Amino acid sequence: MKAVGMIFLQNFRQYIRDHYTLFWSLAFPLLLMVILVLVFGNLGQGDINFQISLVNFADTNGDINDLDMFSGPQIGPGVLERDDLSVFGPGAEGLEIESRADVFSSSMIPVLIEEMLVSIAQDEEHSWLELFRPEAGTDRLEFLEREKELLREGQRHAILVIPPGLNEQVMAKIGYHYTGIGSQPGAGEITIYRRPESQYSVIASEVLAGIIGEFNRQTNVYSGLVDRSELLAVTEGYVEVVEGAGFDFSYTDYLIPGIILMTLMTSGLQILVEKVASLRERGILRRYYATPLSKSHYFSGLIVYLLVVSLLQLLVVYGAGRLFFNFERNIFQLQALGYMGYALLVFIVVAFVILSFTDSMQSGSALAQGAFYPLMFLGGLFFPVTNLPGILGIIVRLNPVTYLINGLREALGVYSSPTSSALNLLIPGIWLIAGILISLKFFTWNPGGEG
Amino acid sequence: MKRILNQYFRITKTLCFNFFRDRMALFFVLALPLIFMIIFGFLYAGEGSGQFRAAVYQNTAADNGIYGELLDVISARESLTYREVSSFEEGQKMVRDLQADFFIQLQENGLEVFYNPVRIEDNPALEQQINSLTAELDRQRAGLQELIAVNTVNEAGSQESSGQLEFMFPGLIALGLASAGLFVFAETFMSYREKKVLKRMAASPMDRKIFLISLMSSRLPMAFLSSLLVLGVGRMLFGITFVVSWPLFVPYILVGTVVMMSFGALITLFTSTAESASQVASIFLTIMIFFSGIYFPREFLPSYFYRISFLLPLSYIGRGLRFIMDVGELSGAQFLLETIILLAASGLIIYIVSVRLRWVE
Incomplete structure (x- = not known):
């Protein structure tokens, strides 16, 4: 028992002193967690700011308040209600549209689209849109070319171009519906x-296309x-x-079990492989076994060391998740700990399989x-x-990590x-048993020497 | 001159063979970009060309024909398949278990569509599918007119159907260059110094400058091989052919590798052993992979991380390669400017390091 403790202590001291191993096993998972939560958490929660350019060739003023002159066909009875416009997005309710006739003003549709986007961009609660429009007096074709260049350079996410004659085309199509005269316009x-x-x-x-699609529906109605x-x-x-648990979802909660399993993989596949391969290569293990230290004692000390390092990693990831990302799942419940222990065991066995087929630290x-x-x-x-x-689908199905992470996420709710x-x-379990059998057959503490 | 050239070629050849025998180097330069390509390539390709799977459930006794029309509309689309389910719970479970991409429930008052919140990246495309599906249903049922159509134009150089998959490849080539270049000084040179190989060489008539140039040259065949492998395997597996400007591509591989070498050389000034230099280089490489648009586009990064990306050479090499491979992002003038600045900075770093570099511990 004392020998096991000594082996553990020796490895653990080396671990604490090795800044780079500390980085890879403790700091890197935290860094990854921060990056992934900030990157993909933002995507999910809509905390995105799109830079979108709008070039309206159909209108020269771009001001909804100027549209008091009716010049389009007056079709259908009824009065527009302000509430109807709420579908156009936040802020659209404020638009001053009093009568159905306004909808068919000569440039009503382009201006309405423009004002709708401006309203969304100005809305502080939904500031996902930063809108760029040509200033008064700017040549719009030149502006469009400039914006295309910015789009190519990654400084714009999309450009929406309203062509000249849009209103007329829409009107012609509506007119055709009612009159049936001539050929059907596009x-x-x-x-x-x-x-x-x-x-x-x-x-x-896609968001812009969705807005225009909804606008199309509402124009049909009006x-x-x-x-x-x-x-x-x-x-x-x-x-x-989670069945029956409501519709709340947190990407952080989804991610942290993944980070925990990754750290356990690091313990097995990186720390263990590197340590044993290095000691083997330098002949240190061979010297160990010339002493009264048995292989089982050494192996036990190594496993205790990996358990302690894994526990440390677990505490760091859990603590950071709890402190900075409101992760409040109980990871210390029996089922979750069971899955984590099982995962560590599988990764240790996979590490021994790798060590069975390599004879140098490099390989x-x-x-x-x-x-x-x-x-x-x-x-x-x-x-x-x-x-x-194909083959990747098969790998996913045979990958033990697929099942371990599914089990861990379910255990954590x-x-x-x-x-x-x-x-x-x-x-x-199949990986575990197969790995143990392979390791028993092929692994040696002293490649090139006695098994 | 002949003697110098002979010396150069002989040293380069030896170092080249030595490098090709280094399994870790082979893994990072050749295998890692390929592993990433296969994993992320199929993930991205699956998104683009795979069929979306819908679970459909009629949760109303009132048969007003909508359900049949919905199934007809889905059947008519090549990009969609469906499976009818017998309960709301089954539909939810299919989406949760990733067996369906979304679940459509027909109620008396309309459609309810459910997505999987975990599929953060896919959901906008799925929502577009639903928009298009319901618009088609409204056209058929209610006579909804397409008054305003949307024409989406891809603005990305001349590379046709340029998508995330194409965007990824220049990044993978940049990763190969980074792996090939970063460790030349940070690992090989330091390790030769530790093993006193350099001390013995310094005692020979060999010109030190020629050794340094040979050391740098020895990584170029591997860098080219890595780039060609990414392009070739990408073409084989994903059918992607880039409009590569070869007169720019070939020298840029050299530029990219040399730039990464210079940053590796910089590391040697702050580290004392080969192991620590190699570890610092590994950490630097990992950080660059995340912040330079290799795993995911830089624009996904929060603004402060995005700003960090401008300090990393791999960001610029990735951008430069995207320009050369016609995947957009840079203008010609910007490409030229960035390349000149990168080269000038690298030249300066290599000069400083070569002046301060010790051959003997």
Whole structure:
């Protein structure tokens, strides 16, 4: 027992003294947690600021208050109600539209679209939109070219261009509906420029397209083309991520179990592989075994060391999550601790499998790194991995991390496991048993020497 | 001159072979970009070309024909498949278990659509699918007219259908260059010094400058190999062909590797052993991977982290490669300016380091 304690102490002292190992095992998971929460947490919570340019070629004033002259066809009875405009977005209620006739003013539609976007941009509660428009007197074509350049350079997320004649095209189409004279005119076309390689740009263009789609629906209603009651009412929401637990979801809660498993993987696949491979390579283990120290004592000391390091990592991640990200799940309950212990065991065995097939520190570390990234990214530690084709889909299904993280998230009440509890134990269990058998057959503490 | 060239080629050849025997170096320069490419490539490609899966449930006895029309509209779309479920709970579970991308419930008063909140990145595209689906249903049922259509134009150089997948490749090439360049001084040089290899070399008639140039040159074949592997395997697996400007690409690989070498050299000024230099370089590389737009676009970063990204050389190398590979982001003038500044900074760093670098501990 004393020998086990000595081996543990020796390793732990080395761990504390090695700043780089401390960085990789303690600081790096924290850094990753901060980055991922700030990056993807923002995406989920709508805390995004889109830089969008608007170039309106259809109107010269761009001021809704100037539109008091009616020049379009007066179609259909009724009076616009201010509440009707709320669908256009926050702030649209304030628009001064008094009569249905206004909707068909010569530049009403372009200006209404412009004012709608301006209102959203000025709304302090929903400041997801920063709008750029040409100043008075600026050549709009030149402005558009400049904005395209900024879009390409990543300084704009999207450009919305309202073409000249949009109002006339819309009016012609509405007129055709009522009169049926001539050939059916095409729809007015708004162009949205985006950068497809930028996720934000794609989202911005999709949000803009959604706004224009809704505007199209409302214009249909106001012009009497369709009855509001005939349109499908659509409400959108999220599923419960834990059955019966309500619709609250926190990306931080989803992420932290992933970070915890990653740190356990670091203990097994990186710290353990590197330590044993290094001691083997330098012949230190061989010298150990020339002393009365038995291999089982050394192995036990190493396992105690890994358990303590893992516990330390767990406390650091949990503490930071609790302090800075309001993570309030109880990770010290039996089921969660059981999954974490099980995961550590699996990773230790995988590490021994890697050590079984490598004889130098270099090749051991390379193989461990090569296993680490696919296990991590294809295990769904940070984001769900779904619907992958071919071999990657198979890897996801065979990956023990997929099941371990599902089990841990369910144990913590963060996310109901997509896989059954039996499977969450069985697949890592198969890895465990297969790994033990392989290690028993091929692992040696002294490659090139006695087994 | 001939003697100098002979010396250069012989040393470079030896160092090259030595480098190709280094398994960790091979992993970081050749394997890591490929691993990332395969993982993220299929993740991104799956998003773009895969079919969206809907779970559909009719939660109303009133059969006004909407349900049938909804199924018809979904069936008519190549990008959508559906599965009917027999309860609200089953639909929710399918989305939760990632077996469906969204769940549509038909109620008497309309449609309810449920997404998975975990799929943060996918949900905007899924919402667009629903918008388009309901607009089609309204057209068929209520005679909704398309008064205003939206024409989406991709503005990204001449690279056709440029998407996240294409955006990723220049970043992966930059990662290979960073791995190839960063450790030349931070690991190899320091390790040679520790093992007293440099001391013995210094005692020989070998020109020290030639050794340094050879050391730097020895990483270039690996950097080129890594870049070509990313392009070739990317083309094989994902069918992506870049409009690469080769007269710019080839020298830029050299520029990128040298820039990363210079930052690796800078590390040697603040570290005393090969191990610590190598660890600092690894930490620097990891930070750059996260903050330079390799894992995810830099614009995802919060503003303060985004500002940090401007201090990292890998951000600029990634941008430069995107320009050369025609994936947008930079203008020609900016590319030129950034490349000149990078080269000038690297030249200065290498000069300072070479003056202060000790060959013997």
